[in-house]
Structures are given as C-alpha cells and as structure tokens.
Amino acid sequence: MFKKKVIIIEDQDDLRDSFELIVNGTKKFRVLKTYIDGESAVAEVHKTLPDIAMVDLELPGINGIETIKIIKEKSPKTECIIVTVYDDPNLVFKALKAGAAGYIIKDANYLEIIDSLIQLDNGGAPMSPQIARIVIQNFHINEDSPLSKRETEVLELISEGKSYFQISEELFISKDTARSHIRNIYIKLNVNSKSAALAKAKKDHLI
Amino acid sequence: MFKKKVIIIEDQDDLRDSFELIVNGTKKFRVLKTYIDGESAVAEVHKTLPDIAMVDLELPGINGIETIKIIKEKSPKTECIIVTVYDDPNLVFKALKAGAAGYIIKDANYLEIIDSLIQLDNGGAPMSPQIARIVIQNFHINEDSPLSKRETEVLELISEGKSYFQISEELFISKDTARSHIRNIYIKLNVNSKSAALAKAKKDHLI
DNA sequence: TTTAACTAATACAAATTGGGTGATATTATC
DNA sequence: GATAATATCACCCAATTTGTATTAGTTAAA
Numbered sequence: 001m002f003k004k005k006v007i008i009i010e011d012q013d014d015l016r017d018s019f020e021l022i023v024n025g026t027k028k029f030r031v032l033k034t035y036i037d038g039e040s041a042v043a044e045v046h047k048t049l050p051d052i053a054m055v056d057l058e059l060p061g062i063n064g065i066e067t068i069k070i071i072k073e074k075s076p077k078t079e080c081i082i083v084t085v086y087d088d089p090n091l092v093f094k095a096l097k098a099g100a101a102g103y104i105i106k107d108a109n110y111l112e113i114i115d116s117l118i119q120l121d122n123g124g125a126p127m128s129p130q131i132a133r134i135v136i137q138n139f140h141i142n143e144d145s146p147l148s149k150r151e152t153e154v155l156e157l158i159s160e161g162k163s164y165f166q167i168s169e170e171l172f173i174s175k176d177t178a179r180s181h182i183r184n185i186y187i188k189l190n191v192n193s194k195s196a197a198l199a200k201a202k203k204d205h206l207i
Numbered sequence: 208m209f210k211k212k213v214i215i216i217e218d219q220d221d222l223r224d225s226f227e228l229i230v231n232g233t234k235k236f237r238v239l240k241t242y243i244d245g246e247s248a249v250a251e252v253h254k255t256l257p258d259i260a261m262v263d264l265e266l267p268g269i270n271g272i273e274t275i276k277i278i279k280e281k282s283p284k285t286e287c288i289i290v291t292v293y294d295d296p297n298l299v300f301k302a303l304k305a306g307a308a309g310y311i312i313k314d315a316n317y318l319e320i321i322d323s324l325i326q327l328d329n330g331g332a333p334m335s336p337q338i339a340r341i342v343i344q345n346f347h348i349n350e351d352s353p354l355s356k357r358e359t360e361v362l363e364l365i366s367e368g369k370s371y372f373q374i375s376e377e378l379f380i381s382k383d384t385a386r387s388h389i390r391n392i393y394i395k396l397n398v399n400s401k402s403a404a405l406a407k408a409k410k411d412h413l414i
Numbered sequence: 415t416t417t418a419a420c421t422a423a424t425a426c427a428a429a430t431t432g433g434g435t436g437a438t439a440t441t442a443t444c
Numbered sequence: 445g446a447t448a449a450t451a452t453c454a455c456c457c458a459a460t461t462t463g464t465a466t467t468a469g470t471t472a473a474a
Contacts, residue, residue, distance in 0.1 A: 073350060096346035125339035129331025135342060136332040139303035143280060148419055161403030164461070177421050183464075184419090192463065193429090194402040196368030355450060371430075384452050390431080391450095399431065400461080 003030040004051040004121060009041045009067060010034070010083070011059050015106070019054060019083070022110045029117050036060070038067030046074045052120055055100075057084035057091060065091075065098045072099035079120050083113075089134050096135070102126035142205040146188045154181040156207050158194050210237040211258040211328060216248045216274060217241070217290070218266050222313070226261060226290070229317045236324050243267070245274030253281045259327055262307075264291035264298060272298075272305045279306035286327050290320075296341050303342070309333035349412040353395045361388040363414050365401050 006029050010016040013036075020031045032050055035041040039061050041053070053071055057064035068080045081102035082095045092103055104116050105128040116126035127135065145152060157167045168178040186192055189200045201207050213236050217223040220243075227238045239257055242248040246268050248260070260278055264271035275287045288309035289302045299310055311323050312335040323333035334342065352359060364374045375385040393399055396407045408414050 076350075093346065096343055097348045099347055099350075101340075101343060119336060119339075122336050123340055124336025125334075125343040127332075127339065127343075129326060129329050132326075132332035132334065132339075133308075133330055135346075136303055136308060136334075139300065139342075140306050141304045143283075143306075150420065158402055159406060159409075161398060161400060161406035163400065173420085174422060176423055179462080180421075180423095182462085186463080191368060193368060193370065194400075194462080195365055195405060198402060198405060199366060199368035202366075357451060380451085381453060383454055386430090387452075387454095393431085401430085 001028075004028055004117075005032040005048070006030065006052045006054065006117070007032050007041060007045075007048060007050040008034040008054045009036075009038060009059065009064070010054070010056040011036050012056075015056075018110075019113070022113055023054075023117065026114055026117070028121065038062040038064065038070070042067060042070040042074065045071050045078070049075050050078050052117060053078050053080045054083050055080055057082055057086055057095070065094050068095065068098045068100055081116060081120060081126060083108075087128075087130055087134070089138075092131055092134050093138070103131045104128045105131065138205075140205060141207065145204075145206045147185060147206060151181055151185050151188070152207065154178065155185055155197065155201055158182070159198055159201070159207055211235055211324070212239040212255070213237065213259045213261065213324070214239050214248060214252075214255060214257040215241040215261045216243075216245060216266065216271070217261070217263040218243050219263075222263075225317075226320070229320055230261075230324065233321055233324070235328065245269040245271065245277070249274060249277040249281065252278050252285070256282050257285050259324060260285050260287045261290050262287055264289055264293055264302070272301050275302065275305040275307055288323060288327060288333060290315075294335075294337055294341065296345070299338055299341050300345070310338045311335045312338065345412075347412060348414065352411075352413045354392060354413060358388055358392050358395070359414065361385065362392055362404065362408055365389070366405055366408070366414055 006023050008019050016034050020034055023029050023031050032048055037060050055064045055067055071078055079101040082100050083104055085106045102125055119126040157170055164178050165175050168175040185197055189197050191197045191200050213230050215226050223241050227241055230236050230238050239255055244267050262271045262274055278285055286308040289307050290311055292313045309332055326333040364377055371382050371385050375382040396404050398404045398407050
C-alpha cells in the first residue's frame with residue numbers, strides 16, 4: 001500500500017525535524033518534503049499534491065491561515081492540519097474557515113500527532129480537546145438570553161432573511177406586532193438594524 | 208477519588224444495559240441511574256446532578272435535544288453527550304446548540320465510548336470522526352463563491368451589522384459605490400435585503 | 415398583585431431597495 | 445493585445461422597508 005504523502009510547514013528547525021521523525025516513524029505516512037515558510041510550500045504544492053499538510057500558524061512571510069487558503073486552492077484534496085501553540089478562538093475559527101481539517105496544540109505528544117494523521121485519513125477532524133471544546137461551544141446557545149421566547153423566535157426568522165411582513169405571516173400576527181417585537185429586540189440588544197441584531201446575536205450566541 | 212456520576216437515557220433495553228456495563232466497568236465513572244425516556248430523567252436531574260448524561264436522540268416523549276435543553280437548564284454543570292445512530296447534520300447542529308458537549312455514533316465500540324467519557328472529563332468534546340467532519344466543514348468557506356473579493360469583503364461588513372455609510376467609510380469608498388457592491392451581491396445571491404443576503408451567505412458558506 | 419410578555423395600532427422620519435443609466439480605471443483572462 | 449470582469453463613482457426616481465415614538469389591552473408568570 002502507498003504511504004500517504006505529508007508535507008510539513010514549520011519555521012522552527014527542531015520542531016520541524018521532530019515532526020518529520022515522528023511521521024516517518026509510521027507505516028502509513030511519509031514526509032514528502034518540509035518547508036520553513038508558506039511561500040516555498042505553496043510554490044510547488046500543485047506539483048507535490050500532498051495528502052496531508054501540517055501547517056504552523058506563525059510563519060515568516062505569509063501566515064499559516066493564508067498558506068492553507070492557497071494550498072486548498074491549488075490542491076483541494078490536501079487535508080490541512082494546524083499545529084500551533086495558539087488556542088485563541090479567533091485564530092481557530094479563521095483556520096477552520098480557511099479550510100483546515102484539524103487543529104492541534106503543539107504540546108501534543110508524538111502519539112497524539114500520529115493519531116491526528118490517522119484520524120484525518122479516516123475522514124475525521126483531529127482536534128486537541130481544548131480546541132474541540134472551543135469549536136463546540138461556538139454552537140451552544142446562551143441560556144441567559146435577554147430576549148423572550150417570542151423575541152428569539154422573531155430573531156430566528158430575521159436570521160432566515162425574512163422581512164417584517166414575512167415574519168408577521170409566519171407567526172400569524174400583524175405586521176405591526178412583528179415590528180413591535182423587533183423594536184424590543186433592538187432595545188435589548190442595543191442595536192438598530194436587522195443585520196446589527198444578527199451580528200450581536202451571533203456574538204452572544206442568542207440563536 | 209470520587210467517581211464521576213453518569214446517567215444514561217436510552218429507550219432500547221439492550222443498549223441501555225450495555226452502556227451501563229461499559230461505564231461501570233471503568234475506574235473513573237459509575238452509572239447513577241438509567242432512564243427509558245427524557246421526562247423521567249429531567250424530573251429528578253435537579254437532585255441527581257450528574258456529571259455526565261449520555262442521551263439518545265430518539266426517545267419516546269420528548270426527544271434527546273429537548274431533554275438536553277432541560278438538563279442544561281436544571282443542572283448546567285452536567286455535560287451531555289449524544290449517543291445516536293443519526294448523523295444528519297441538522298440534528299448534529301441542533302444538539303450542539305441545545306448544549307451537547309459531544310456527539311457519538313452508536314456503532315462506536317465500548318473503547319470509544321469510554322474514551323468519550325474520559326475526553327469529556329478532560330474538557331474535550333468527544334465526537335465520532337464523521338461528526339467532527341460535519342462540524343468542521345460547517346466552518347469551511349466555499350471557494351466557488353459567485354462573489355468577487357470586494358463583494359465578499361462588503362458582505363463581511365454587512366455581517367458585522369454595518370450600514371451603507373459605515374461600509375463605505377470602512378472601505379474608503381463612497382456610499383454609492385458601497386451600494387453598487389451591495390446591489391451586485393443581491394443580484395448574484397438572488398436576494399433583496401441584507402438579512403436575506405446573510406441567510407444565503409450562511410447557507411452557502413460564502414463568509 | 416405587580417411585572418413581564420405578547421399583542422395591536424398610528425404616525426412620521428430615515429434608510430434601504432429596485433430600476434435604470436453612464437462612465438472610468440484596473441485587473442484577469444484568453 | 446484584446447476582451448471580460450471587477451471596482452470605482454455618480455445621478456435619477458419611486459416603492460418599500462425599517463427606525464423611532466407612543467399608547468394600550470390581554471395574558472402569563474412570579
């Protein structure tokens with residue numbers, strides 16, 4: 001069986017070498033090439049077409065997130081996994097948006113790293129526990145919402161792109177009542193437009 | 208050390224018994240009580256205050272998602288994990304919104320189930336590989352967006368709740384130009400309001 | 415019983431949208 | 445190099461939506 005081709009993009013020499021040793025110590029994976037920055041990796045990714053790319057977030061030149069974006073453009077089948085010290089939620093979400101299929105923290109031991117590659121290979125999405133928690137908490141709806149049940153219902157319809165009139169029809173209330181609810185939502189969320197209400201709702205996990 | 212208290216809510220007798228055996232076979236966890244439906248579990252959850260609740264999705268009476276919502280209300284510290292045969296993305300997202308900290312597929316073997324409990328205990332978010340992939344793909348941005356780079360930029364500002372004028376200021380363009388972009392976005396997305404554009408963008412993972 | 419929520423209505427002002435039109439400069443793409 | 449797409453800016457008008465303010469009856473919950 002062919003081994004899965006892995007590239008490693010990591011500017012720290014010691015880590016890059018460690019990762020290479022770990023990966024090459026497996027039966028299923030082998031390191032095709034390692035890179036010290038994103039530019040050199042993306043320059044030839046259309047030729048290397050790796051199965052897996054292990055990418056550091058903090059890189060000289062273009063960062064890991066940009067690197068992943070370009071890799072996914074030039075070689076869509078390459079599964080990218082972020083390997084970093086940062087567990088800032090914003091970075092996590094940016095990486096996932098860019099197309100990362102996994103995100104692990106650098107203090108993971110070599111077994112966890114190998115396990116991540118295996119998970120990737122099995123169609124999974126390897127994440128360190130704290131990252132998985134960040135991701136999953138992003139979905140949780142805030143129970144301490146300042147909105148009433150009805151207002152939450154209206155807000156959900158707003159998030160579906162419904163107009164005043166459409167909302168009133170959907171809830172079997174008058175257009176004016178729908179507007180009343182929306183106005184109360186605005187007051188409670190301290191906003192003054194549907195899109196701002198949605199932005200606030202998203203930020204506070206209200207819907 | 209105290210063992211973590213686990214409750215199991217599962218209507219199928221054989222599965223419920225299996226789970227109980229598996230959990231009680233560990234050193235760290237013990238089954239406090241098992242339930243055949245959500246009602247009976249939530250009726251006493253304020254007293255049992257379990258550390259972990261394993262919840263089936265398909266239950267007689269209230270379903271697993273409703274059950275989780277109530278559990279999280281009455282005992283916020285209880286970590287809920289869905290154990291089900293369903294891997295429908297909509298159900299997954301609903302469960303996560305309701306407050307589930309994990310989601311595993313029933314065909315998981317007993318080792319995976321134990322591992323999930325351990326992950327939960329370690330602050331992780333246990334998910335079967337295919338579920339993790341569903342969750343993570345929900346973040347990925349569609350590369351085949353019909354929108355131009357600039358239009359995507361504008362759409363992002365809309366998603367932040369910005370008005371025409373605020374967008375024009377942010378991008379150092381005139382209000383009319385911002386309007387042009389927004390109008391072009393509407394045409395491409397086949398919508399006619401900001402919130403509808405956001406709904407469509409969310410659906411198609413454009414931002 | 416007091417409060418909060420839901421409902422409904424009226425009215426004016428502001429913002430947004432739909433439709434059209436035209437133009438220039440830059441960038442990609444072929 | 446030519447063509448197409450994109451980004452920029454500007455103006456018009458009419459219709460709709462939305463924002464804001466205010467009032468008020470009914471119902472549900474604390």
